């Protein structure tokens with residue numbers, strides 16, 4: 315049991331899949347953690363329930379009207395949580411002086427600035443929002459270093475690799491005897507489907523992940539294998555690796571969460587039941603270990619572990635992401651923004667599944683003169699790519 319004072323935690327995106335799992339872990343350890351802030355975009359009823367259960371100091375919603383609704387509801391319940399609205403309020407609760415740890419679990423580019431605010435303020439940053447590193451990896455890692463922040467990857471694969479590497483792992487894989495990172499992928503719900511069937515899938519089919527229960531955007535990314543592409547970029551930044559040093563291994567059971575292959579031939583893997591409370595608990599308690607509410611893996615029940623190579627012909631998003639990382643500059647931010655627009659259109663039923671990769675490829679093929687050497691330039695590239703993607707949608711639109 316830790317003798318440290320209780321830590322204040324801000325949970326950005328608390329009403330989402332990662333946010334709910336984070337609060338589950340926190341609630342198991344009231345002696346270690348207390349909630350400073352909870353944030354949502356529009357889910358005001360869910361945020362109210364979370365405020366009543368976890369008693370945060372601050373709650374944040376996007377609109378003034380929703381914030382006013384929540385303020386009145388909390389007052390009516392006799393609770394003194396302060397309620398704020400808007401994007402700057404998200405950054406504020408991430409950088410607040412009393413906050414020890416920030417779970418960055420807002421989905422998409424919207425999560426970049428609050429996660430960066432936490433890094434710049436030197437917090438323990440529990441990074442679920444992979445889009446932040448995809449968009450601005452160099453700047454984000456510089457901010458972590460400059461501010462002395464502790465960056466702990468929550469994405470299951472990256473958390474696994476973190477657990478498989480030596481404690482100090484900056485300066486290139488070779489420096490600490492690692493030859494390759496083996497990034498596992500479930501292959502998504504359409505792993506065994508033919509290209510013609512894949513072209514006709516619905517949003518609900520795409521969101522039915524075989525092993526994980528997640529938000530809809532990341533579920534679609536898993537189905538296109540864009541998630542693995544974003545994760546490849548994320549791994550490059552987190553572990554100082556080149557795209558060529560990362561091998562994607564399709565492993566349909568999602569029991570091995572990723573591996574590090576060492577120069578002496580050793581391959582170290584992290585295994586566990588597919589439950590995000592494990593990496594979340596790891597991030598919250600590191601370097602200690604705490605109960606996450608997750609059962610020990612039953613290897614007799616798992617019985618077998620399969621591996622295969624990814625099929626980039628049926629799932630071109632993985633190749634697009636790798637190429638964007640190889641291109642560098644603003645390309646990963648452009649890839650991410652075009653993907654967000656295409657996935658949104660697919661989920662809205664106006665774009666076919668196979669057109670997601672086409673829209674992303676078409677936007678990446680357009681000339682872009684800007685770079686990604688300041689956060690303003692990253693945001694400009696993001697905006698530019700969104701406009702281009704919206705124009706491309708017209709060429710593929712279903713209605």
Ligand SMILES: NC(=O)C1=CN([C@@H]2O[C@H](COP(=O)(O)OP(=O)(O)OC[C@H]3O[C@@H](n4cnc5c(N)ncnc54)[C@H](OP(=O)(O)O)[C@@H]3O)[C@@H](O)[C@H]2O)C=CC1
Pocket residue numbers: 326327328329330331332333353354355356357358376418419420421422424442443444445468469470526527528529530531532590
């Ligand atoms: N789910 C998982 O198992 C994993 C997720 N991740 C990553 O973690 C992040 C979160 O994923 P997940 O929990 O699945 O996503 P969800 O869609 O379930 O939740 C997203 C959260 O972000 C909030 N949000 C959405 N848009 C905005 C916005 N514009 N401004 C402020 N808040 C916003 C949502 O609020 P509201 O409820 O009001 O919409 C919600 O609280 C993603 O980056 C994902 O890639 C990584 C590994 C695993």
Ligand SMILES: CC(=O)[C@@H](O)[C@H](O)COP(=O)(O)O
Pocket residue numbers: 469470471498499500501502526532535536537541542590
């Ligand atoms: C739980 C998690 O980390 C997800 O990113 C997961 O990896 C998605 O699964 P696949 O992308 O491997 O299908």
Ligand SMILES: [Mn+2]
Pocket residue numbers: 469470471545
């Ligand atoms: Mn992952």
